[in-house]
Amino acid sequence: MFTSNPFADLTVFLPPQAMQVYIVLMIFAVVIGTVADMIHKKSGQYFIQRQKKSKADATRVLSGADKASLAVKTIVVEVATAGEFCNPQRRISHMLMFYGFLFYLGTTVVMIFGYPTHATPIPSIIPLLWNIGILMLMIGGYWFFFLLRVNVVRDGQPVFRLVLADLFIVTLLGSVTFAFIWAIVQSTGNLTATKISFGLYILFTTLLFGTVRWSKLAHMFFKPVVAFQRRVEEASGASSLPAPATRNERS
Amino acid sequence: MPTFVYMTSCDGCGECVDICPSDIMHIDPTHRRAYNIEPNFCWECYSCVKACPQNAIDVRGYSDFAPLGHSVRVLRDEEKATISWKIKFRDGREKNFVSPIRTTPWGSIKSASDYEVPSPEALNSQELAHEPDGLNINKLPALTPGQLKLGVV
Numbered sequence: 576m577f578t579s580n581p582f583a584d585l586t587v588f589l590p591p592q593a594m595q596v597y598i599v600l601m602i603f604a605v606v607i608g609t610v611a612d613m614i615h616k617k618s619g620q621y622f623i624q625r626q627k628k629s630k631a632d633a634t635r636v637l638s639g640a641d642k643a644s645l646a647v648k649t650i651v652v653e654v655a656t657a658g659e660f661c662n663p664q665r666r667i668s669h670m671l672m673f674y675g676f677l678f679y680l681g682t683t684v685v686m687i688f689g690y691p692t693h694a695t696p697i698p699s700i701i702p703l704l705w706n707i708g709i710l711m712l713m714i715g716g717y718w719f720f721f722l723l724r725v726n727v728v729r730d731g732q733p734v735f736r737l738v739l740a741d742l743f744i745v746t747l748l749g750s751v752t753f754a755f756i757w758a759i760v761q762s763t764g765n766l767t768a769t770k771i772s773f774g775l776y777i778l779f780t781t782l783l784f785g786t787v788r789w790s791k792l793a794h795m796f797f798k799p800v801v802a803f804q805r806r807v808e809e810a811s812g813a814s815s816l817p818a819p820a821t822r823n824e825r826s
Numbered sequence: 827m828p829t830f831v832y833m834t835s836c837d838g839c840g841e842c843v844d845i846c847p848s849d850i851m852h853i854d855p856t857h858r859r860a861y862n863i864e865p866n867f868c869w870e871c872y873s874c875v876k877a878c879p880q881n882a883i884d885v886r887g888y889s890d891f892a893p894l895g896h897s898v899r900v901l902r903d904e905e906k907a908t909i910s911w912k913i914k915f916r917d918g919r920e921k922n923f924v925s926p927i928r929t930t931p932w933g934s935i936k937s938a939s940d941y942e943v944p945s946p947e948a949l950n951s952q953e954l955a956h957e958p959d960g961l962n963i964n965k966l967p968a969l970t971p972g973q974l975k976l977g978v979v
Contacts, residue, residue: 661839661879726853729840738855791857801834816881817901817912820924 577706578699581758582686588770591691597777598687601784608787609796615788618797625804634812645806653802665723671715672747678708679751706758712751720744742782743790749779827885827898828868829875831860835882842874842883875900876909876927902927 582594613619637645652658657673660666682705690697726732726740737745753776761769787793808814829851831842836859842851843860850864851874860882862868875883875898885898901910904927911923944955958966 659837659880661837661841665837665839725838725840725843725858726855729843730853740855740858805835815897815912815914816899817910817922817924819901820903820906820908820910822908822924823906 576759576762578702579762580686580690580693580697580702581705581754581761582683583690583693583697584761585773586692587766591687594687595691598684601780604781604785605787605792608785609793611788612793622800622804629804629808629811629813632808632813632815637807637811641810642807645810646803649799649803649806654799659798659802662723665719668715668719668723671711672719675708675711675713675715675751676747678704679712679754680708682708706755709751709755712747713755716744716748716751720748739789740791742786743792746779746783746786746790750776750783753779827870827887828865829862829870829872829883829885830865831862832882832884833857833859833861835880836860836878837880837882839879841877841879845873845877847871847873872900876902 582591585591585594657666657669660669682701685701686697686705689695690701720741721734722728724734724741724744726738727734732738753772757769757772757776760772783790783792805814809816838853838858838860840853840860843853845851848864848867848869848871850862850867851860852863853859854861860874865888870885872885875885879902881899881901883900887896895916897912897914899912899914901912902908903910907927908924909927911921911925913921913923915921941955953966958964
C-alpha cells in the first residue's frame with residue numbers, strides 16, 4: 576500500500592488529466608493568493624521602506640561575498656533548521672511539518688505528472704516518500720495543534736475554539752489526514768468510501784491552497800526574505816538593537 | 827511609554843503573555859503573534875520587553891504628546907547576565923546603558939512550587955507570604971485597638 580501510486584488508481588473514476596488541471600489551478604491559486612496578501616498587508620512596501628532605512632543607518636557597506644555568506648546562513652539556520660524558534664518543541668514540530676510538506680507536495684506533483692496511470696511503472700521510493708511526508712506532517716501538525724499552539728498553551732483558549740490563525744493548520748491537517756485515509760480506503764477496493772475520502776481530501780486541499788490570502792501559507796515566501804534582511808541589518812550596523820555587553824556579570 | 831510588538835520579529839512563543847503583570851499581552855487571533863491589547867493599561871514595567879527572546883518588543887510614547895521617531899530597544903544576554911538598553915531620542919541623540927540583569931545569582935530564586943504548602947492558620951493570617959521573616963523583622967508593626975479613633979472598632 577505504501578509503495579503504490581494512489582493517483583494512478585484514480586483512473587477508475589477520474590481521467591488523469593483532471594488531477595493535472597487541478598494542480599495547475601492550485602498553483603494559480605497560491606500565486607494569486609500570495610499577491611493579494613502582499614497587496615493587502617503592504618508587505619512589499621514595508622520591506623522596501625525597511626531596506627531604505629537600513630541602508631541609511633548602515634555603518635559599513637557589505638560586499639557581494641558578505642551578502643552571499645549571509646544568504647547561506649539564512650538558508651541553513653532560518654529555513655533548513657527553523658532556527659528562529661526559541662522553543663525547541665516548536666522547532667522540531669515546524670521542521671517535521673516543513674520537510675513533510677516538501678515531500679508531500681513534491682511527490683504529489685511527480686506522481687500526477689510523471690506517473691499518471693499504471694502504464695508507467697513508478698519507483699517505489701516516490702509513493703513511500705509521499706506517505707512519509709504525510710506521517711511527518713501529521714505528527715508535527717497534531718502535536719502543534721493540540722499541545723503547542725500559543726493561544727491555547729499561553730492564552731488559555733480551548734483547543735477547539737478555532738480562529739483565523741488556525742485556517743492554515745486545520746486545512747493542512749485536513750488535507751494530509753484525508754489523503755492518508757483515502758490511500759488506505761482505496762487499497763481495500765471500496766469505491767464509495769474511496770470517492771468520499773477522496774472528495775474530502777480535495778475539499779481540504781482546495782481550502783489549503785485557495786485561502787492563501789487569509790491563511791499563513793505565504794509565510795514560506797516572506798519569512799526567509801525578512802530573516803535575510805535582519806541579518807543584513809545586523810552585519811551592516813543598521814540594527815536598532817543595542818550592541819552586546821562586553822562585561823560578563825556572571826563571573 | 828507602553829509596549830508594542832514588531833510582528834515580523836515575534837515568533838509567537840508567548841513569553842510576554844506569561845510575564846505581563848497587567849495581563850494585557852495576548853495572542854492575536856489572525857496572525858498568532860503577541861500584541862498589547864490595551865496600551866493605556868500598560869504599567870510600563872517592561873517585563874515583556876526584557877523577557878522577549880526575539881527582541882521583538884519595543885516601547886513608544888502616546889502619539890498625542892510624543893510624535894513617533896524615538897525608540898527604546900533592549901538586548902538581554904542571559905549568558906553574561908546583562909541587559910543592554912539603546913535609547914534613541916527624537917532629535918537623534920542616542921544613549922546606551924548596560925546593567926546586570928538581576929542582583930541575586932541566576933537561578934537562586936525559588937519558585938512558588940518549591941515552598942511548602944502553608945498551614946490553614948497561615949492562610950487565615952493577616953500576614954502575607956514570607957512576612958515577617960522575608961522583611962527581616964520579628965513582627966509587623968500594627969495598631970492596637972486603643973490607638974484607633976473612636977468608632978472604628
